[in-house]
Amino acid sequence: MMKSIVITTTINKRKHELEVHPNTTLLDLLRDELGLTGTKRGCEAGECGACTILMNGQAVNSCLVLAPQIDGQEILTIEGLADGDKLHPLQESFLDHDAVHCGFCTPGMLMSAKSLLDRNASPTELEVRTAISGNLCRCTGYQQIVDAVLETEPVKRET
Amino acid sequence: MVGKHKIIGKPERRVDAWGKVTGKAKYAEDYTVGHQLWGKVLRSKYPHAKILSIDTSKASELLGVEAVLTAREIPGSNVFGIVVKNQQILADERVRFLGDGVALVAAKSKEIADHALALIDVQYELLPVVSDPEEALRPGAPLIHGDTNEFVHHKVRKGDVAKGFAEADFTIERKFKTQFVEHAYIEPEAVLAEPAEQGGVKITGSVQNLFSSRRSVAEALGISLNRVQIIQSTLGGSFGGKDEVMTSMCCRAALLAGRTGKPVKMVNTREESMLESYKRHPYVLYYKWGAKKDGTITAMEIRVVADGGAYASMSPFVTWRSVVQATGPYYCENVKTDVYAAYTNNNYTGAMRGFGSPQVDFAIESMMDELAEAVGVTPLEIRMKNGFEGGAVTATGQKLAHTVSLKEVLSKAAQELGFEEKWRRYRDAKAVAKRRGVGLACSYRGVSLGAEGVDAAQTTVSVQTDGSVIVSSGVTDMGQGAQTQMAQITAEVLGISVDRIQFLNTNTSGVADSGPTVASRGTVMGGLAAKNAAEKVRATLLEVGSELTGTPVDALDLADNYLVNERTNERLASFGELTAACFNKGRPMIGLGWHKAPRTSWHEEEGKGDAYFTFVYGANAAEVEVDTETGRVNVIDFVSVHDVGKAINRAMVTGQMCGGVAMGLGYGLLEEFEIEAGIPKQLNFDEYLIPTSMDVPRIKTVIVENEDPAGPFGAKSVGEPTNELAAPAIVNAIYNATGKRVYEIPANLERVFLGHKLTRHDKRGSEQKNAFDAVMVESCKVRGGSE
């Protein structure tokens, strides 16, 4: 019989001690166990990027992370991007640039964009396009998303 | 209303975007209730087979399984279909494509449901597979339904083509082919069905066209329409794709919920989604044009065969748009167009953004460039010579009474890219390895359903005592922004800011049947219904305001969230005070808006009619770089110009244009859903490639506005026309660069390199091939079904 594993992890700045089945993906853990449904399930194969979250500041596909892998790690999901009711500058910029159409790729896009801006406060268009090249969007043609990231006010960028 | 618009035309933030950037928006899979069961579908093992027996006993006995259903256990009707009722919720005697469902399981967990599926024993007898639409129309082909595979034949007749060809100085005859295309909405299908009172059911799901799905659920359960409530969750993209595939999912979940008395959730994996969902039709197009030396087109004879796949779906409507628009926006006195659809054992094909136009536009616009070359003029010149102007009579005999802006959009697209100069320069350039080229494409497109459908929609506006407003509509939002444009229209009419409006997700029990949100009808139909509703509320509010202030109604206006005296600009009451007064006086707080589309007509036998009440015009110009040693095409510049009548929200119109071009670029260069002997090859995004941020260039968008009285504030449509021109513009640009024309899309490496698919001589004899097909079929235990 499969043994469950106890892990401790920080998700959106809150500590959790969780008992997980090892075949549970981080995506399933977030959505089904923790109710954090902002992270989206699109392909479960690392081929769409809708489930992108930050693990220790790095953008990863949560569908390809096993729950035990986050033991001792720090996770940030879309639910942790805003500071309470105060939206992150990237979120404001997405709203201003109409970078959100159906919205299903949006949480993953925002996480990829955040990981870029955290290491590079004023990226070029090519850098932005590269950073979101692992996030498929079928609605926007990417242009308004690229503009939203490029025009996120540097002074307001926070890590 | 007097003066300029305050809300219309402004880039307002979307009313539904806050939830989407915070992760709080609820999509179908995000709905969970206590004690819900997981529903799963056992799908067919073969593309075409007789079902001999289904043994569900082992699955039923599995611990945690609460129901196993087959076609026999369906209390009501097992068949559905918007035009032709020949699709089954569960196959009873025969499976016709690999995505057909055979049995259902509801269990306490996904794992148990998966396990139960593996325990269902289905015995099949294999039937011959037909996977090619032209083969399917030949005598002796395996039959999919009834006694013929031909289920659509639309025609258009004008003048006399024989006479037209006799008058011609030359003819151009070409064959074109297009591919299956997956919608590739990033959100896979999902529903939650909950049993409701009196044998009813409440369904929350990613449903595009709620009313047709509701009808099928009611018929499947054998209950009346008012007992079935379908609520649309936030939709993660649809592009025409969440129609029948959602109808069957709704029916299945409802059947399981009815059987178990418990909520049932069903979610497709990506593999299940790609396996079962319908696609954009592949077309084979035979175009023959006769023309004079000066470029005048004297005759067009067009024959098109569409692969309808296993079921009728929207094919009759999709192909009807094709037949109406098959000649493009060009004058021609003699036209004979025939469009056929054939059943095959492939995925069925239905509505997808463009709805029958991307295929014919690829052919028309390629032909137009060939005509230009034959005549010795530029692609722009040939289009300016033959393109429609105001009052033109179309191939179907319709006189265009609106502003015909074809030449305006064409010139703007050409000018923005520097088309004429570049086209000449690239044509005459030296034959180096990497070559540039530019291409042009344009179209006209009928707005809304046209003459084949009943076309009416409802939107309701209700004001609250605090001055906030609720809007709901039968026209649905799937990401294109329908809610926002209806909210802007409502805000404009009521003189309030958009943030006062809360838009309710569409609920079949809350609004009247408004037909499907397809065919570029969202803005016009939903928008005019919203305008109609808001105007009723406005009239009431102004009356109340007049009673309240003693100012005559015609001196009153609603602006900036206030009731104002239009003559003195004095603010007489806040909008909230006004709505409170309306309530206290017992006056109606709600406006029910209804819009029925203007009259259209169609004579199927004569192939003539006033097909659509108005049209939109668009032009795209592409610049590419082609590596002639590899066939690799990079799109380096792109201009998209569309006359949208009036942009309700400029940012959203721009977004539609960019998104449409990106999808069109995928159509022209990249995407192909391959089906081999009835078996799809790509079931996830590692194999079915859609454009990434690195594939789409920066797109220059030009919005042209010739207001049309047929739409709200002059607005028409933008979602679909933006998707139909990128492929031909790119293919024409490839020709300009290389001198080689691609007749089959996608224009992938080998087609661009050689102009055709590079294949080695097929050594296998037909006997061997049949043996291979049989092995393929034998081994096609498809992933989605066994998980």
Next chain:
Amino acid sequence: MIPKFDYVRPDSLRQAIKQLAASGTRIHAGGTDLLGCLRDRVFTADKVVSIGGLSELGGIKRASDGGLTIGALTTLAQLASDPVILKDYPALAQGALSAASPQLRNQGTLGGNLCQRPRCWYFRGDFHCLRKGGNLCYAVGGRNDYHCIFGGDACYIVHPSDTAPALVALGARVHINGANGSRTIPLESFFVPPGKDITRENVLAPNEILTNVSLPAPAPNQRSSYRKMRARGAWDFALAGVALSLRFGVGGEVEGARVVLSGVAPMPWRVAEAEKALTGKRITEDTARAAAEICIKGAEPMEYNGYKVNLVRALVEEALLALR
């Protein structure tokens, strides 16, 4: 759904190797290929051994001989951005950067990239093909658009790695630890052609772990590159690619060359004849074209993958000229 398995997290390499003794055991590092294979039932696992936390397997270190030792757990993102690799072994950085997506590069490891299973759609699908113990290669008569044009033998996969061809060109060796001790072999001989054993792609025994990869010190006038052609602009396996490592003499002539193709064979495909043809010559349009022609000699395209021949020729020529 990923089927159930037991999960162990050994705290040393020795413990990990011990855990591998049981049959039905799989190694978990980045997990990007493992999870997909388990989910799609390409193979099964009773037990999964996590090696992600083993510090012995991480890090990029200068070796005493001036070369570089790269731990198997180094991510593709680290390979693509490491200043030493960018400077001394650009082919490897380019290979790593051209693979997959940013997210997958943050997750995927070098060891995993070298050991990943093929992407053949029949192998990944539910076809019981030769590589999975069946008796038929479906690609032979089926859709073989993305299959090999060299080295096919009953099975026609291509090796999917973009780092492997670069590393072979750079003369990499791999270090392998197992229950019976450790061994170091040239990366070139790490891969197993289908003619030798159709069920696996490398020489790793079930109880062995690839621990690190070492690169020789770069020669003073060495230049390297990796170039690949894919169907879309990002996030796609190579339709064809070429890794080059060239050592130039003082007069600009090639003193030593390695030419390794990707995306066209069941393993990184070294073209010794092209290497020989380049040696002693300067890179000109003529020598580049001649070497490219040699590279496509003996290609055996199938029904749908003939386009790869053109790709190889164009890529090799272009890559050689770019290194001039």
